[in-house]
Amino acid sequence: xxxxxxKKIIAWYQKHKRxxxxxxxxxxxxxxxxxxxxxxxxxxxxxxxVIPYFNKFYKKFPNISSLAKARITxxxxxxxxxxxxxxxxxxxxxxKILNKDFDSSLPADINQLKNLPGIGDYTASAxxxxxxxxxFIGIDGNVKRVLSRIFAIQQNKDFIKNIxxxxxxxxxxxxxxxxxxxxxxxxxxxCSPKKPDCQKCPIQxxxxxxxxxxxxxxxxxxxxxxxxxxxFIEKKNQILFSYNKSxxxxxxxxxxxxxxxxxxxxxxxxxxxxxxKFEIKNTPLKKINYNISNFKMIITIxxxxxxLKFNNQNFFWIDKxxxxxxxxxxxxxxxxxxxx
Ligand code: SF4
Numbered sequence: 056x057x058x059x060x061x062k063k064i065i066a067w068y069q070k071h072k073r074x075x076x077x078x079x080x081x082x083x084x085x086x087x088x089x090x091x092x093x094x095x096x097x098x099x100x101x102x103x104x105v106i107p108y109f110n111k112f113y114k115k116f117p118n119i120s121s122l123a124k125a126r127i128t129x130x131x132x133x134x135x136x137x138x139x140x141x142x143x144x145x146x147x148x149x150x151k152i153l154n155k156d157f158d159s160s161l162p163a164d165i166n167q168l169k170n171l172p173g174i175g176d177y178t179a180s181a182x183x184x185x186x187x188x189x190x191f192i193g194i195d196g197n198v199k200r201v202l203s204r205i206f207a208i209q210q211n212k213d214f215i216k217n218i219x220x221x222x223x224x225x226x227x228x229x230x231x232x233x234x235x236x237x238x239x240x241x242x243x244x245x246c247s248p249k250k251p252d253c254q255k256c257p258i259q260x261x262x263x264x265x266x267x268x269x270x271x272x273x274x275x276x277x278x279x280x281x282x283x284x285x286x287f288i289e290k291k292n293q294i295l296f297s298y299n300k301s302x303x304x305x306x307x308x309x310x311x312x313x314x315x316x317x318x319x320x321x322x323x324x325x326x327x328x329x330x331x332k333f334e335i336k337n338t339p340l341k342k343i344n345y346n347i348s349n350f351k352m353i354i355t356i357x358x359x360x361x362x363l364k365f366n367n368q369n370f371f372w373i374d375k376x377x378x379x380x381x382x383x384x385x386x387x388x389x390x391x392x393x394x395x
Pocket of ligand 1: 201204205241245246247251252253254256257258259262263264265
């Protein structure tokens with residue numbers, strides 16, 4: 056049955072796939088490069104958000120060697136606003152290795168792929184399937200949901216192992232690329248977490264979920280709330296910034312000094328963790344919310360007087376007129392705008 060199931064998915068995908076910029080290519084090298092950029096950009100980010108960034112990035116760096124030769128500041132500038140900036144740095148490093156050692160293509164060996172910066176198990180399997188048409192399926196949230204429904208796989212400690220077993224039975228010798236993308240496309244267009252559109256689904260006949268009206272719907276991840284303080288401090292025409300080393304989504308970017316807080320916190324105690332000497336201004340605190348892919352940040356902006364003392368080497372002043380020239384995350388821009 057599984058071979059037939061794969062054929063149905065592939066046939067449906069070929070007819071109904073969305074037209075996405077990384078799905079068309081001029082030749083094998085162009086295909087490798089587009090799949091590589093899209094897989095990096097799509098980590099933790101929705102397709103609709105990625106499309107304009109992908110187009111802009113590809114226009115600026117049309118192939119692996121142009122990306123490899125670019126300065127990291129120019130790469131980060133194209134990535135500005137997409138978040139999780141570590142991805143841009145890793146993509147840049149990977150492009151240098153591909154340019155030097157792999158003739159500006161992707162290796163067709165999964166272990167060589169996994170040795171490249173920023174490529175883990177999922178991305179390596181997805182690249183092997185999509186770019187190299189090899190018999191692999193990367194298991195992300197969408198793929199998990201679709202396959203667990205088709206085969207009625209219970210969410211227990213063997214969940215992933217049982218999905219992997221089913222994947223082995225589905226693999227085809229040709230069109231592995233369309234099979235992987237077809238499963239992802241069904242997950243994106245039809246098999247939504249809350250209301251799967253089984254009537255339109257090409258594999259309804261084979262899907263155990265669609266025969267069980269009371270079947271357990273795999274719960275979508277609950278969005279967690281996390282609390283932060285951001286500190287806004289002005290000195291003449293300058294603002295205090297920090298070079299972020301703690302938060303993944305801002306890794307190695309600059310931001311207002313930011314600290315995560317617990318529910319029962321003391322503002323003075325928390326502020327002491329960053330500054331040796333400070334005075335809190337009377338300015339009323341401002342709150343902003345900001346959504347990251349898997350959590351919601353609730354940030355309180357605290358205003359401090361500029362007579363502070365710190366010996367944190369990650370803190371530095373930036374002239375207000377020069378801020379626009381810096382590479383800033385959307386969060387940082389939002390915080391500066393809200394603080395003024
Ligand atoms: S039949 Fe319904 S539950 Fe099964 S894969 Fe299709 S959309 Fe998802």
